[in-house]
Amino acid sequence: MASFLAQEVQLAKRHEEILSQRSVLLQQMENHLGDREAAKTWQMQEANAAHKRNLVLTNDIETAEKKLHAREHLLPHPDTVNLETLYWAQIEESIPKWEPFFLGRTQAPVGFGKIKQKQNIKPPKGSIPR
Structure with a gap:
């Protein structure tokens, strides 16, 4: 019977070790899960910030493009x-x-004749004759 009691004590100690390891592993899993959640939140924030920056850059590019098109029409x-x-x-x-x-x-150089002026220029309709 003494041997059964010694075995029982060893099994109880082994059970306590297993429970303590389980507790440590559970704590590590919770920490890891918390770290993953924090990393996911951080990534989402970074993605949102990058999206906003991209929108601003896209708007700036579109504005610059419109200015260039407007300027293109001004230049011959x-x-x-x-x-x-x-x-x-x-x-x-x-x-x-x-x-x-x-x-x-x-006189004018060769190839250019005098411009003939009309002597009888009529005033436009509705104007007062002189």
Whole structure:
């Protein structure tokens, strides 16, 4: 019977060790679950903050795009600028030919006749005759 009593004591000690290990493991599981919940909450907050930043950036990009489109309509087309440049270059080349005419020294250069003025200009309807 003494051996049964010794076995009973050993089993009781082993049972206490198992219960204490179980308690420690349960506490660790609760801590781990709490950490996971905190991490999940933090991730959600970070995701929300990132979403808000992305919305602000998207709005900024759309605003900049609208400004660029508006500005694009204000600036002349590159072909137009090129034509204007060529036009003014041609004008500058022809100034020496026209300079005497502008100063009243000669007639218009060859190829340009005098502009005939009409002598009988009628006033527009409804105006008072002079």
